[in-house]
Amino acid sequence: MIPVRGMDGAQVAVLGLGRSGLATAASLQAGGAQALCWDDSPEGRAAAEARGHEIRDLTKPGAMAGIDRLVVSPGIPHLYPAPHPVIRAAMAAGVPVDNDIGLFFRSLAGSEWARFEQPPKVVAVTGSNGKSTTTALIHHCLEAAGREAQLAGNIGRGVLDIDPPGDGGIVVLELSSYQTDLARALTPDVAVFTNLSPDHLDRHGGMGGYFAAKRRLFAEGGPDRAVIGIDEAEGLFLAGQLAEAPSDDRVIRVSVTEKLDGAGWNVFARKGFLAEYRKGRQAGSIDLRGIRGLPGRHNHQNACSAYAALRALGLAPREIEAGFLSFEGLPHRSQIIAEARGVTYVNDSKATNVDSAAQALQAFPRIRWIAGGLGKEGGIATLAPHLGAVVKAYLIGHSARDFALQLPGTEHEISETMEQAVAQAMAEAQEGDTVLLAPAAASFDQYPNFEKRGEDFIRIVRGRLGLGAEA
Structure with missing residues (x-):
């Protein structure tokens, strides 16, 4: 742990009690500050209380009285599209707003x-x-x-x-x-x-x-x-x-x-x-x-x-x-998870937007592309120049039909689920092909995050190949 320096005796409010917020509260206390914690979710507050941190409702009027600094977790907006009410109250009261990165560099x-x-x-x-x-x-x-x-x-x-x-x-x-x-x-x-x-x-x-x-x-x-x-x-x-x-x-x-x-x-x-x-x-x-x-x-x-x-x-x-x-790559980022019968299977579930999907689609020569999920504004029309290596697309999730309309020159099939897409791609793959998961979409229609989506792809592929679930 890096104890926060220069705040001995200060009252520091901590907004957001995920991984960084909990670590921030502990580091503030280790440095002699009093950490006053709040999260909009009961689960976040309960996690902080279980670690012995003091909870204060920062949404109440006047909650910024006596606060020397507000430390905010990264997922909470401070300006656009609108400041979180607690951050707005801190700024109105003249309380400096910081995050754990700022505390780290000063400490x-x-x-x-x-x-x-x-x-x-x-x-x-x-x-x-x-x-x-x-x-x-x-x-x-x-x-x-x-x-x-x-x-x-x-x-x-x-x-x-x-x-x-x-x-x-x-x-x-x-x-x-x-x-x-x-x-x-x-x-x-x-x-x-x-x-x-x-x-x-x-x-x-x-x-x-x-x-x-x-x-x-x-x-x-x-x-x-x-x-x-x-x-x-x-x-x-x-x-x-x-x-x-x-x-x-x-x-x-x-x-x-x-x-x-x-x-x-x-x-x-x-x-x-x-x-x-x-x-x-x-x-x-x-x-x-x-x-x-x-x-x-x-x-x-x-x-x-x-x-x-x-x-x-x-x-x-x-x-x-x-x-x-000796670098093996990161999970869900152009991750080679299996090779069998001349076919390579690649998990790039982190490709949640068209720019990252475009990079993946240029990395392999013959691609059977699994794409779709919760599409983002603009869809996948801008991927047209990068589809030359795509033999066939297998579309899943909420945006499968919308994506299909944007692939007029590419053979494709609406597969709906990951299970069906993998089964179809594996059945049709030939030696030299790459079965690539690069969704160009968010995961939240079918999965809680891109990691779970990638893990499901790995489970299905390796299960069908008889290799076990771990890549």
């Missing part, structure tokens, strides 16, 4: 750091797609190279729940736009921006607000090194804002669409090969084509971002390559 460094030969460092990864894989890949490579590393934030443990890092230790964080938007302190040593595509726009008041939330990690934090994916205009703009000159190697530019060999520090991937250039000369390379845990161009982008961050931390190319080779 991480301790007096014991003066005795360390190498101060601990923090790597923070944000972006629209691929940030979980990039974060996990950085952490995996650090551990494979024998470095002390912890994984936290939007993946792994809550940031305040980790152990205080030791001499030379590295904390690797995945940060969502919800987390970067509200944190009052953001000071990573290395910050990574993977890419940007429309997401959470209602929460940020549009694309500009969404990008502004991501940009705070760099503008507010001033990292020693910034790894920036420049394949979108926003990333190119951000890299230009941070660099003082073309040769400024505090910014590492990343691309999977073009060769980068300019005067600065660049990492790019083309035709399955990753290359690092510094001052116009090649400094390292990795053949990504045979790395099982990183299939497809989207994973090559993740590999480039992770490689750049790891090089900024001092790892050699050969150490990074060894880590890549």
Whole structure:
């Protein structure tokens, strides 16, 4: 646990009592503050009470009297589409609003750091797609190279729940736009921006607000090194804002669409090969084509971002390559779950929007595509340019018929359920095919979350192959 510093004797309200909220309350108390907890759900309040935390109804008039700070969990809106009433009351009363990420950055460094030969460092990864894989890949490579590393934030443990890092230790964080938007302190040593595509726009008041939330990690934090994916205009703009000159190697530019060999520090991937250039000369390379845990161009982008961050931390190319080779990927993200009779089965249940589904659909040569669920605004019409490898689509869930209307040139079948879709795809699959779950939709019509949807796909596939439920 990281005790919260600088709040000894303070009264701090905690709104939202999920994983991060409970860890925040414990860390506040460990640092000498009084945590006053509230959750809109009785279950959340009961979980906090079971851990000995004090419950206070923050929705009552005057509840902010005597409160020194309000700490908010990431799922609770503070501005768009409308502030939560408790947050509005705090702002009206002049109470500072923060989150666990802000508390983490203000509390991480301790007096014991003066005795360390190498101060601990923090790597923070944000972006629209691929940030979980990039974060996990950085952490995996650090551990494979024998470095002390912890994984936290939007993946792994809550940031305040980790152990205080030791001499030379590295904390690797995945940060969502919800987390970067509200944190009052953001000071990573290395910050990574993977890419940007429309997401959470209602929460940020549009694309500009969404990008502004991501940009705070760099503008507010001033990292020693910034790894920036420049394949979108926003990333190119951000890299230009941070660099003082073309040769400024505090910014590492990343691309999977073009060769980068300019005067600065660049990492790019083309035709399955990753290359690092510094001052116009090649400094390292990795053949990504045979790395099982990183299939497809989207994973090559993740590999480039992770490689750049790891090089900024001092790892050699050969150490990074060894880590890549032993990386098995994350569950529900281009996860190969079985191979039988020449057919590969891939679980990409995390592909809940058209952008992430498009990446998955470009990663394999012959695809039997399982898609559908609770469709998002705009449907899947924009996937048309990416369907060249799709042999047939098997559509499930609430949006199956809507999706069918948007696939005029692609053979498809309305399967309704995962069980039926998998059975049909397996019966028709030929050697060389990939049966791919990449729904391009939310899961909430049939499953509580994308993880449960992916687990059901794994269970059905492996059960039919006689392999057992575990991938």
